[in-house]
Amino acid sequence: MTELPGPKPAAESAVESQTIDPSGEEPREQSVRSLRGDAWRDLRKNPLFWIASVMILVFVAMAIAPGLFTNTDPRDFDLGEARSTPTGENWFGRDTQGYDLYARCIYGARASILVGLFSTIGTMIVGVTLGLLAGYKRGWVDGLTSRVAEVFFGLPLILGAIIILTSLQGEDDTYLWIIFQVVLAQVVLGWPSIFRLMRASVLQVTPNDYVASARALGASPLRVVRSHVLPNAIGPVIVISTINFGGFIAAEAALSFLGIGLRPPTISWGVMIDAGLAARSSAPHVLLFPALFLSLAVLAFIMLGDAIRDAFDPKSR
């Protein structure tokens, strides 16, 4: 959260913007200020960006190395102590099976973060590519991709996921295979919303003079799209995708709640919440802690999305 000294940010923003060869030429960088350089400058000043980033880093660290946060084995249980409330030894208490809630909350991060990450990347790749194609090419390409998107959009997320997951699931699926199934379902059903957003955004950007002049100057379609349309149209997609990251984590939990997403013995916040709901009137803390972790993770991504949006929006300057 500390402000970096003068010269270094300038160098960073130049590298970010890639307008100058990062290998050298320090003095000229001061004069170059690209959109991305400006955005980074703005982002650094936004406390929400730092809070969100730190939270996300913590969750990612949890996902990569849960051992850093706890020495307790999440699979150690003590049935006699089941539902015990938080104590100095078990910070979050124990759940209905007598597992240590703190350890399970930490270990549960991995499944959620993986599902969110892969789903976000997958929907973005498919949605942005097709959105650019449809919005820029128009004509039959637009017609065809839009219809295909409508077909997939026609399946509501939860319903579609239920159908996809029940048809894919077997009796003894491995950890990664289950996660892949959930990701696949979310990408198949989630890309049309990114596609629509991107297409609409491209439709708004394309009539602009700068696109027309780039064309008039003889830029190839690829260059027009890459350097002029994409940077100006992707803003909403980045924001929504960052927010969706949280949404995917929440959707994973919802699917686990319905009994078709991740399931025991996999440790995930969704599975824990599902178990906690059953005991919510007698032992609310069993529901509270995993719900808190899940909500904080979702919150972090939404805050990050907001911060990025504000920074990248030239109109907010």
Add this chain to the structure above:
Amino acid sequence: MGTYTVRRLLQMIPVFIGVTFLIYWMVFSLPGDPTAGKCGERPCSEAYIAAFNEKYNLNEPLPVQYGLYMANVVQGDFGENQYGVSVSEELVERFQVTGQLGLMALGIEAVIGIAAGVLAGLRKGGFMDNLVLISTLLVISLPVFVTGSVLQLYLGVQWGLFPVTVSGEVSFYSLLLPAFVLASTSLAYLARLMRTNLADNVKSDYVRTARAKGLPERRVIGIHTLRNSMIPIITFLGYDLGALMGGAIITEGIFNIQGVGGYIFRGINDRDGVVVVGAVTALVLIYLAANLIVDLLYGLLDPRISLD
């Protein structure tokens, strides 16, 4: 406008066929025995399986099966579920409940979402803006099934303000809490979308022009800015109706509402393909109709988007 409507209607046909085929294929052709669970715990007799396959044309190639099924659907016949009850009749009953729930949620969403978004977007960075941003953040980050269960526990069970579950006669009052829960996430997204749009539009040239020519503030905001900010909102709402009705499955589960969502979920658990395909097909029809209306409104709201 007339030709556009007709063209749009014609474009709906491939989409409808695509979605229904996708569902049909996933439900009936992926691994798994369609007759599993039809005869209780034991496997079905060969005679039953043969009769079942014959009845639903499962011996035919997939496109033929699908074609025969759709021919029935077009005539309003969705087949029978495993107890021999007509799916169409059950659907009509359950759609009334889910439809009411979905429309109530959409209404709550539109009113609260737009109001909150306008309050926030008019003065970006102000108190209302931060309040709306923080409260929507909280709503979005809480999963629906947690919000639903907790509200049910406190408002329903402990304080007795709302009915805990919806049983027997479905009334406006008994659906109020479920509709609110169902709307909550979309509502927050809508408020944020409205805020962003409005804040962007308030700074645009035509608003400055409207102010410069001396229009009263209420007209500048109410007519010029709001109407232009409404375009993405209408789109969002239109598409959301289908999502709300399809996503009602969780809310319906929590509040024990006998709607389409629960019907589909039970159908999947029982491996009752006829029920699943029928109910989802009906949902898709509604979704497509909502989409069409949105697309037609698009041209009316934004003259810059030409329909031809």
